[in-house]
Amino acid sequence: MTTTTRIVRETFLWVAGALGALCLLVLAAGWLLNVTPLVFGSGSMSPAYEAGDLGVAREVPAASLEVGDVVSVPTSDGGLVTHRIVDVAPAGEQFLLTLQGDTNNVPDADRYLVSSADRVDLGIPHLGYVVNAATSPFGLVVATVVVLIALWLGFGRRDRTGPDAPRRARLLVPAGAVGAIVVGGLLGAGGQAPWAFTSAYWTDTASVRTTASVPVPLDTTPPVLSAPVPANNASGAGWAPVACTSRASQICVTATDTGGSGVATVFVKVVRNGNECWNGSVFVAGTACQPQQMTVVSGTQYATTGLTAAVMTAGTYQLTFTATDAAGNAATPLVSGFTLTAAPHAQPxxxxxxxxxxxxxxxxxxxxxxxxxxxxxxxxxxxxxxxxxxxxxxxxxxxxxxxxxxxxxxxxxxxxxxxxxxxxxxxxxxxxxxxxxxxxxxxxxxxxxxxxxxxxxx
Amino acid sequence: MAEQLVERSRRSWFGRGRTRALLAVGLLVGTGATVTSAYWTSEGTVVPGSVTAGALHIDLDGRQQVKPENAVAWSGLDLTGIPASGSRAAILNVRNNSVGPVSLTYRITGSATNPGALGGNLTVTIRRAGQLSGQQCTNGTVVAGPVAINALSVAASPVLAPNASHDLCIQVTRSATALTTGATSDVTFTFPATQVQP
Incomplete structure (x- = not known):
């Protein structure tokens, strides 16, 4: 026998023997320690457990489960799901588990009522692929061939020059192999094979949003202007006594719209003594100033901005208010006037x-x-x-x-x-x-x- | 003679391999047990399957979304100014954009805010592979409805295979009740998807 064939023979026997021993050990561990190897069929527990990993799970009572544990529980359709616990709620003698995959953005739709569960404590990368492959007929054939070769190497004739092995021994090998398969099959059929294929299924959500609204009827009613401040024909010594108090030192007016679309804009044009007008900051000669926009103070009251007591010197003022609503209807302009005399002095x-x-x-x-x-x-x-x-x-x-x-x-x-x-x-x-x-x-x-x-x- | 002596000493060191060969038989016991339990199980907790690597993605209206997924504005269904007893309808494409051979099933849930003013007066009908006829949906398979949007929660689909999509015709109808003009309601349709075990 050459050195090369010897090395191949020894290696093959070691590997096959180790694999066989591992199978027996796992079976024994399952019976003695309630340990279950789990093949992860999908990857929603990534990166803790990837698809194809072999998880090692041990059955524990539900009372000892905590949020954050990874557990494997039966689903309503007869499968197994392995996800992480996000909530544990006592329910009588049992516990209601809410699970969620690590990569899923929502918890599982189903909740699981359990009195015990397989808790996954350990994962072995890629080994799940191997176990999964063994469940196929092809896997069984490969295993049978491996074992037969191992038996031939271990018990077969070593020396061509030696005596032939007895006929009985030659029958023993195939009979033993078939017997082993039958024993394993009976174990599996009896539910004694402690492994399981588990999904760690993915979930995902997507949603669309749109806004509904009740239609607004066509607005044909113009807004109405009222209650100017200073009041029409008012007079005062100085600007302060007659100015609007809602917004200090300003001109105010009330604008309402019952048509439904609402008041959109309110303007006022301020003319003093018939020969000068307010351009938004000062009074300038002439009456060609643009009307100045007023802003809402509160509710329906609108006010100017930028007027001061220094600007509002003594004189006769004429105010022309205009307004429009959102539907474009223009209010009837409101004309109002008032007179200012110089402000009184304090006692010298x-x-x-x-x-x-x-x-x-x-x-x-x-x-x-x-x-x-x-x-x-x-x-x-x-x-x-x-x-x-x-x-x-x-x-x-x-x-x-x-x-x-x-x-x-x-x-x-x-x-x-x-x-x-x-x-x-x-x-x-x-x-x-x-x-x-x-x-x-x-x-x-x-x-x-x-x-x-x-x-x-x- | 000398060679035979060396041969024997090696044999005694590693053994003749009979123990290892017998241990290898354990491989058949284990495989036999796995195969049988996978295809002929008395407890029903072992289901054979194939290992799937990938990721699950359901996308709507042609919008590819990755987590975190926010609701996308759906301009296709314009519910602005929907009149009493009126309807609006639009087609929504639901697509399985998963990575890898991941099939999914999905549910459809709905919500409409401001239920007192408007949301509670909206109902929805969903037809898979339906067609638009004006502002209504026709033909196809009724998936849901007519049902109040806030009560919409249905398992919608046959399995949606990878890269396959469904066209859903979604029709929203307002009740005949007179409502305050200008009232608004944010309508959201959510599609939770779950991977189907192969």
Whole structure:
């Protein structure tokens, strides 16, 4: 016998013997330890267990199952599924398992009521293919041939020169092989073969979405404008008292649409004194400004943006509101007007300056470009004793001061005087502001002929 | 003589191979048991099958989707402004885009939001291989309906083989009930698919 054939013979015998022993060991382990090899038929448990892996499962009571365990349970159609537990709920003596494949995005549709289950603790890559192949007739033929060769190698005649083997021994080999198949077959038929083919079936979902809506009937009703702020024909001293309070310092109007499509746009055109108009930021000469869009404040009320007290100076205003709804119907324009006079001044203050005192009147300028006329009049007969024009170049927020002359009322006279501050649009023009008065009095300086004006009544 | 001595010593080291040959018979016992249990089982827990590598994908309306799969907007079925007692219908293609020889069965479920205002007044009829006739479906095999969309849950199909597809004609009908104008409802049809064991 050559070395090569000897190596082949030995190797073949070792491999065949090991495989046979493994089969017997697995059978024995199944009976003794309740261990079941599982052939994974599909791959939804990837990457833990791929299709074709051989899983090793051991039967455990359901009470010891936990979320995250991989278990093999019978399905309603008689198969086996092996998936991971995502929920365990007690149900009387049994437990209700919710399973999901690792690569599936939804749990299995069926839930499984079990009192025990095969828990998969171990996977052997690719071995499932081998076990699966053994179930085919071809696999059985291959196994038979392997065993017959092994028996021939182990028991067959070694030496051509030796005596022939007895006829009985030659019959023993095929008889033994057939007997082994029969024994195995009986085991399998009796349900004693502890292996199973399990699916780890895939699931997938897809969905489409569309939006249904109830039709909106054709809208032929135009929107309606009402309730302008400032109200029609309103008047006020300064912008603040008449402006809309829903949105500070703005013009407001209410627009409603009963046609169903809803108010789409609201505009207002603002004209002052018939010769200037608001372009969205300032008043410019002429009346050709574009109407300015109003935005919704709340509910049905709309308001301008960008108006300020500085922009809304004294004058006569005309407002023209327009609106459209989503169906394109235009509202009847709403025309409204109001009048502003200059804002009143706060009470001028009076402070004594210098060691011997000298009455200083001060107040805050409230409008750009306005001038103020200050009059000092005797309290007893209202005779004008002094007058000054102030503030032609001052601006809103600046303090305007006027020192009451010591010579008010002429030499040698003392007593109480009123100081009156009036607003003029132009020097010497019509008074448009509300006058306020501050009392001062005039006393001689002690021990001399000089006179001084002091704050307050004598 | 010397050669025979060497031969004998080797035989005694490895044995003559009889034990291994007998152990190999275990292979026949095991194979016999597997074959029998696979084809003639008393417990029904062993089902023979073939090992399938791949991945399962069901796709709708020609949109290839991979996980996570979000609902795709289906422009084919326009339910905007559906009138009372009116219907709208469209064809939806359901395709098995699985990788590998993976067949599937699928269910069809439906949902319509805002059930009080509109969703509860919508019913659906689904016909496999149906045809559009105006805004209605005709012919084909009725898979579901007419049933309220929110109650739609049916096993829809014969097995869908790899790369095969079904054309489903889906018809949505609004009840005769007068409803608030402008009310809307998001209608979703979901197709959960499960692999069929070969």
């Amino acid at each position: 203050g009076c402070t004594n300056t210098g060691i011997n005192g000298s009455a200083r009147i001060s107040f805050i300028d409230t409008s750009n470009g306005y001038q103020y006329r200050v009059e000092v009049r005797r309290a007893d007969n209202n005779a004008l004793t002094h007058m000054a024009i102030l503030g032609s170049t001052t601006n809103v927020g600046q303090t305007v001061t006027y020192d009451v002359p010591d010579t008010s009322g002429g030499s040698g006279q003392n007593g109480n005087f009123n100081v009156i501050v009036q607003t003029q649009t132009t020097p010497g023009g019509v008074n448009v502001g509300t006058a306020t008065t501050t009392p001062v009095h005039r006393d001689p300086l002690s021990g001399g002929n000089d006179w001084r004006a002091y704050c307050g009544a004598e």
